[in-house]
Amino acid sequence: MKDGILIIDKPQNWTSHDCVAVCRRASGVKKTGHGGTLDPMAEGLLPVFIGRATKIMEYLDLDYKTYRCRAKLGITTDTMDVWGTVVEQRSTEGITEEDIREKMELFRGEISQLPPKYSAVRVKGKRLYEYARDGQDVEIKPRRVRVSRLEIKDIDMEAYTVTFDVTCSKGTYVRSICHDLGEALGCGGSMEALRRTASGVFTLENAVSPQELKTMGPDEIEKRLLDMDLPLRHLGKAEMSRDRAKYFCSGNGIRWHQIKVRREPDEKNCDKYNSRGRRYSDIYTVYESESGRFLGIGYRDQEKNVLKADKILTAV
Incomplete structure (x- = not known):
């Protein structure tokens, strides 16, 4: 199954952990986690991150x-x-x-x-x-x-x-x-x-209940998955050529003049930091120019003027 985000419509008297457990069994993917705990008495939208999508969860703290x-x-x-x-x-x-x-x-x-x-x-x-x-x-x-x-x-x-x-x-x-x-x-x-x-960019559109999920096969579940870069629109967006992409995914810094910035980080979050101490004003989602493939998340090293990897989310 591909990596992605599944929107669960949590029923009352279910814990968020209960929902994750059902997702884990139904998808067959062990690495699964939820974003934004709902109390057992609460209902509604619970985003569940499957596979490598769990790596982006630390960047979601800014959402309303x-x-x-x-x-x-x-x-x-x-x-x-x-x-x-x-x-x-x-x-x-x-x-x-x-x-x-x-x-x-x-x-x-x-x-x-x-x-x-x-x-x-x-x-x-x-x-x-x-x-x-x-x-x-x-x-x-x-x-x-x-x-x-x-x-x-x-x-x-x-x-x-x-x-x-x-x-x-x-x-x-x-x-x-x-x-x-x-x-x-x-x-x-x-x-x-x-x-x-709603939570950030997520809505209840195409959400699935845990009971429905139990009856679905992996192919049906995969059709419901959202792209893992969807909730990262508050970050900047940068592109690089295929040869630079391979270099970046190997853990190397890319000189800033070799980067094409398609979107700057959201100004309202620029004075905040992620869990690694990176300023949100320096954080970008990174893509390969030719294919549009999402490579991961990088940050601009202002002193060296290079883009370095913060999280790699695709194979080299």
């Missing part, structure tokens, strides 16, 4: 994600969702649809958000949910996150639920938005349902 969420007003839990232990129930009497729409405006743009105590955020080398399960109190500091889009889709004034779409930066907790909305209204709130509908 989109969710369809339903918040339940009048109830507060220890996990900020309805699957947790109820801490308090308050009256929703007197709250109007106008009140809800007004308070929702507080969560647009760059906001300060307190992560849930049942979350994977690390404090002093330990995850918050580990402190919570041990009954230990620890100081949780607010974090700055960005909500680029927030659109109310439905307000049910009988059930006191609010359904909304949200596009947000990595590290944003939609549970916290539900909780904070309830606090702003004075009645409390918790997340009742969550479905991820």
